Structure formats: C-alpha cells, structure tokens
Amino acid sequence: MSAREIARAVRAGERSARGVVEESLAAIAERDGEVHAFLLVTGDEARSAADAIDAAVADGRDPGPLAGVPVALKDNLCTKGIPTTCASRILEGWRPPYDATVVTRLRRAGAVVVGKTNLDEFAMGSSTENSCAGPTRHPADPSRVPGGSSGGSAAAVAAGFVPLALGSDTGGSVRQPAALCGTVGVKPTYGAVSRYGLVAFASSLDQIGPLAASVEDAALLLEVIAGHDPLDSTSIAQAAPEVTASLDVGVAGLRVGVCDELVEGTAPDVVARVQQAADALVDAGAHVTRVSVPEMRYGLSAYYLIAPAEASSNLARYDGVRYGLRVPASDVAAMNVATRTAGFGPEVKRRIMLGTYALSAGYYDAYYAKAQRVRTLLIEAFSRAYEQVDVLLGATAPTTAFPIGERVDDPMAMYMSDVCTIPSNLAGHPAISVPFGTGDDGLPVGVQVLAPALEEARMFQAAAAIERAAPAPGSGTK
C-alpha cells in the first residue's frame, strides 16, 4: 500500500494507524533478522504515536498528510531521547536531547517513526558495510550490498517494511542505494531541506532526502520535509516546492539531455536501461538530445578533497569529553586519541586523515582551494548545459548491486560507485533516481534525472514519466 493510500485511508477512518504500524512492525520482525535494515526498532513509541493519530481521527482532528504512515529514519538523524549512533561506536549510548527539524515535521504531518536504519559509519561509504553493527543485506539478494550510505533506509523500503524512509545524500548516499534496491531516491536542492539535526558529514554537500516505493510517495514526503527552517542558516528562504502537482503534467516539449559523462564507464546493461528510458521520454513527447558536461569528470576528485576536509572538522567533536564513548587515559590529549582510535572505523579514519591533510598549512591551496575552484567550474558547466536542455538524464550508479565484500579492500573501486551522483552534490542541484527495470543479473537499475537548483517540479515531471514507462519487474533488456 502506498503512503498516499495509507494516509487517505487513515484520515478517512477506513484504517487505523495502529493497524498499519502493527503490519509494518510485523514485517520487520519477520524479515529484518536477515536484511538488517534497522539498527533500532522503536515499536513502543510507534504504537503510542499511532494511537494518538487514531484518537485525533476519532476526535475529528486532521492528523496530517502522512497520517499513520510508517517511516524509517537513517540513524544520523537526531531523535529526541532515542539513541542516534551514526553506526559508530563513538556515539555509543548517546541520546539526543532534540529532534531534527525533518523529524519534527514528519511527526507534525502524522507520520509514525518505526525505527532507525543502518548506514555506513557517519554516512561514509557506498555499501552500508562500514557499520559498527555489521552490514545491511540487499532484500532481493542477501549476498549483495544494498548500496550506501543510506542502505538501511533503501532496504527498509525495498523490503516492504515501510513505504517511506529518510536518508542523507552527500555524494549519492540516497540515490545510489535507491538505484541498487529498486526504490525512488531524491537528493533535493542544497538548502531545500533543513539540515538541523542531521549529524554532519560534509556540511556544504549534505542534504536529507526521501526514499519511497513510488515517485508520488517521494514527492509527498519531500513536500512535508522541505521548506525554510530558521535553525539552518543555509536553508533557502522559501516554502517547500509543490512537486505532487507536477506528477501528471507529462513531458511534452520537455528538453531532455542524455549526459555522456553519466553513462560512460557505466555497465552496458545499465546504459541500455538509460537509453530505454530516454526512448520512453521521446515516446511521451520530450525532445531528447545528447549533451556533454566534461567538467563532471573532475567531480570525484574534487569531492574526495572537499568532503573529507569538512568531515575532518565536523568529526573533531567526538573527543570523549562530553558524550558517547570515552576511553580513559593519563591526560586529556591521550584520552582524545584513545577514544577516537577505538571509536572510529577504518573508513572514517581514512577520510579524517585525508581531510586533515588537504587543509594543512602549505597544502590548502593545492588541494582544498583548488577543489573549490573545480566546483565553481562545474556549476558554470551545468549552467551552460541547462541553456540547451531542461533536465539531464543518466545512470544513477555504474553497476547493479555488487557482492558483499567485493570492494571493501579497494577504496577507489568503492568511491567510483558515486561517480554519477557526486556532480549534483557539488553543484547543490536536485536529482532523483527512478527504478527502471533490471540489469542482466536481474537486480534493479536506477536512472537519474538531474535538474537546476530549485527546479524540483520539473525533475519530478520527468521522473513520473519515466516511472510510468518503466518495464515490469523481471522483464529483461533484450
């Protein structure tokens, strides 16, 4: 049942929120032992929240547009009184004294939080293997990864545990697992969704985004979480975009550019699906051309300087002094070192070292400053491309879901998983991954629609058309 249908039925009194939540909790209990999408299931809190919604309906009050819809939250979103771990030992035992702005907005909209989902530690990774609690498994093939870093949220939606989930996308961490798991994943315009209460990885790139089983549900969720928040200085001073209204508009006359850089280096079966989606858009009335944004080729390099640099500073606060893990030692400095050594996993340490180096005296200009210039060039290149086309089309990830363990010892291979998604983060632009059939291995493929800043409506317009044309699950490419 879709989120929209659940909310409609609950608001109409046809279904109880409690009943919906019990179904969700039952599904999790039945299968999450295998999938491991959740780090924590908050059954008691979910049941009482559902009861409150049912009471509101009984009283004739409107419980909101997501009434009774179970949602899962990536465990880097702060939840008041509920452990928030970022899948890191260093946050062991920490319970935030406040809710993230998106969590507050979800609750106000009547959504019911059923739990916190697994992720790569501090959202650093593309497979959800870098978790102190162990990996999440792909719901369709437990030997494979669900992608990452929002792999728990993507798997929770794909497994049917919840119709909606939130993830965070710094370099593709919502869209890439959405593609691998066969769900919709959205990275909104930077500043469209408040970051207040999202545990920071790379502040200038991080955006919270929806994961859903359908484009419509993703749009519904985006409308609830987006909009100005005075608690985030980088939040854009405007209301949430009205994206649900654009879903049925169609793509007649829309100029779509299939982007060379978003298909080159991508597996042939994935490329075939992108081409098929492009053809479907032509059939629906769009003008499809090929475009090139060569500056995208520098995106990965720039990203792996900027993101670790910001992370090295953002993660300094985990020093054992105030909260989370503390490993006692002879003095404060030794305690800091012992705590961080024990508390962080290898990928987090790698990125802290990379970032510290990139910001060091004598290296700043060569690395961090230069990467920021690349970012400016990329934004300019996007602007030129958007003079010719309204949206860009490409792959979300270079391959379908890969086997667990395949890339853990090869960081560069792992980093390449995000090559198609990183440019949107660097530019601050919105992008969406829409499931579009499967690869040769029968696993889901996602195609990606990119749009200029604040053009979410246009992006959803194209995404909905792609979804309508998507091959039925299980149908081959040949």
Next chain:
Amino acid sequence: MSGPSTGWEIVVGLEVHCELQTKTKLFCACPNAFGDEPNTNVCPVCLGLPGSLPVLNEQAVELAMRIGAALHCEVRSSSFHRKNYFYPDMPKDYQISQYDQPINVGGYLELPDGSRVGIVRAHIEEDTGKTSHRGESGRIHSADYALVDYNRSGVPLVEIVTEPDIRSAAQARAFVAELRGVLVAAEASDARMEEGSLRIDANVSVRAEGTEQLGTRCEIKNLNSLRSLGLAIEHEAARQVAVIDAGGRVVQETRHWDEQGGRTVPLRSKEEAFDYRYFPEPDLVPLDPDADWKARAAAGVGMLPAERRARLAALVGSPTSQQTDQLQAAVDQGLDDLVVAAVEAGAPAGLALVRAVNELAVDLVAARALDPGSFAALLQLEESGALSPTQAKTVLATLRDAGGGDPGAIARSKGFEALAEATLEGVVRDVVDAHPDEWARYLAGDDKLAGFFTGQVMKATSGKANGKAVAGALRRLRG
C-alpha cells in the same frame, strides 16, 4: 625590574578580546550572562552536539559594527571560518571566527595624549567554555580531574588587533583604558577585565633606538589587568634586551605572564604552533550588511571619551595641564555629564571641574546621580564668596549623599551663614583699629599685609568670613 635600558625601544601590538553585551549568545538563543550556575545557559548548539547548527546573532553583528565605527574602521562584507584545534572547553573542537574577511578593518584609536594607535582589524568570533582543574595542588599537571563550564561557550567576542604602534608600557595601559571607554560608550561591552569580558594578549619586541626593522616578537597571554599588562611588557622587554645583550637571539614564541612570579614563561614556540587548518565555515552564509544597517550601527555609538574631553575643554576655555588631567579624570569617572549640566545651569566651569574630580569622585555612584542644578547653585555660592571653599566642600558632601537639595539651606543648617556685609565691615574696622602700624604700612603700599588682615578677620569670625569679601572690605577702607 623596569623597562629596558637606554638605547632600546619597546614595540608593542595588542590583541584585545572583548565580550559583547548581547542578550543571547553568538549562534544560539542561550542567555549571555556572567556568573550563573555552571552549565545552565547551554543548548545543543553551544554544546556542539551532533546535528546542531549555528545561526548568527544580529545584535552581535550590530555591536561589532558599532565598535568598528567607534574605531574609525571600514565596515565590510565578511565571512566566517573554522579554526580547528582540540581543546576540552571548545565543544566542537573548532572555533567559528572571522579569518581573511573580517567585518572591521583599518582604523585607529586616538589616546588622550594625542598619540594614535592603528587598528588592523576588529573581527567577530565565539568564546570557549571555561575549564577548572581540581585536585590537591590546584595545578594543571597534577590535577585529579577537570570540570568544564560551557556557559561562556558561544558568547560573542570581538577581537581587536592593533598595529605595532605602541612604544611603552604606559602607552599600552593608556590604550586599553581608552579602549574600555570606547567600548562602554558604544554600549558594545561592559569591558570588565576582572570578569574576563576584556582580555589582552601583547606582542612585544625590542629594537635599537633609531632603527626601523622590527625585532622578533613574543606573544604574552593571560594579561587580565592594566597592572599585569604594564608589568608584563616591561619585564618581557627587559628579558629580550638581556638575551640580545648576552649575544643570544630572541625566539618567536608564546609566553605566559606569571603574576605571582612577576615574569613571563614560555608556553610554546613558533615550531610548536598549531596548524589551525582554517577553512570557510560551511554552516554560515557570508555576512553582507547593507548601508542602512551600517548607518544604524554607527548611530548607536554614544559620545566617545575623546569627544567628551573636547566638550569639557571647550567649556573651560584653554585648559591648563592640571585642568587637562582633571577633565580626563572627569570623563574616566563618568562625571563629565554632570559638569556640563552644572555649567549650563550657571556654574563656573573650572570650579565645577575641580569640585567634581576632587570632591564628588569619593562616591561615584552618588555623584553621577547628583542633581546638576543643586551642584550649580552651590558652586555659585562658593564663587560669589558667600561660602568659603571649606564650607562649600562640606555642603557638597551633604548634597551628594542626598542627591541634591538647597545648598543655601544646608549651609544655614550647618551654621555656615555668611556674615552680613555690614557685620563684616565692622569686624574689619575693629581689626584695623587694633593694628594701626600694620594699617599704616598697608596704606603706604605694602600689599602683602592684606593677607595679615584677612587672617585676623578669619580668627575673629571663627572662619565664617569669606576671603574675597574681606579683601573687598579692606580695599573699600583703604579708599
């Protein structure tokens, strides 16, 4: 130890941190208050909890711009950076500060002696928490544990950096004293060194007199009083001269002022200096105040000490050097408004100034509240000779304690009624009659004897006679 030996010149630049007197902290809504129970004025933002984000306080920006205007700086578009280093009382383990784009650049402060100290910049940054080390000895290295109070974490600061224009310990003290006056006038900071709302680091170097090249400097931290500032500069300069005289080289380093030991001790050398890995703060947007806002901020600066001194000087006319000291004291003590109001109410300026700084300064709080009309009336009585200076001071003390009143009535209640003119004439005549020889010499032109006769009249009237009135009577008798 005093300053360096002759032939050497001290060169000092100061870095002054002042806490802004905003209602709330720089990046959150917690109260900016001093002296509350530890860790009561805290929230996720100023505790640096995961997921929290800073939101810039508008009032802090306005006060920073006021400081810029008061120091004749250019107020510019600016941005924030992160200064990264680990310290337990800094909850994010980085400090949000302005780096290469500070809000105020390039100003100056003119000191009472007319010298000018250049201001390089005055930028906004956040304060840290406060660590106290606990244990048997009370010393850092042997402490059993440490407690951190984050009430101060995130309190807005403006750091004012001067050019190396200061040439003596006395000038450094004068600069800080004048700066305090400016900060208070701008209502930007209460500038209390003893409460830590004004904290000073001094960059000190020495060079041979007459040379241009700056010497290697040392930065001295922990100067929390004007006295420490002066002593530390003198000791540090003397230490550096001794190093050079002994054939050594001054090493650039950070030193700590040891108040008890009366010396500076090394903290860390340039080689050990932190690499702060500054980079633009991604959680904040650039700060770009429009012309209106800058103008509003500048208009919020009250009358500056220099303007107050000039106002008094204009009332006095051409002040003597003693009066120059007095008018500076009046401004420092916050009594200049009273003096000006009293003069407007008819008091003689010079007398108002001297009575204010000498008599009223005993109780500044009461003095500032004194009714200027009563003060003026008293000064007029003294000026006219109706009250002697001694009597006037006694009446003034009563006025000050009461906040005002009728000085004539107070004088009468104390038996200070000036002698009626006719009575005084009689007394003078009696004294003249009693001393015919002296009177003859006085008539012959020996003016010194006027003092003798005045003294005799005072004796006869138990000091109630007014000196000027006596002199007048003597002149009239002489014809």
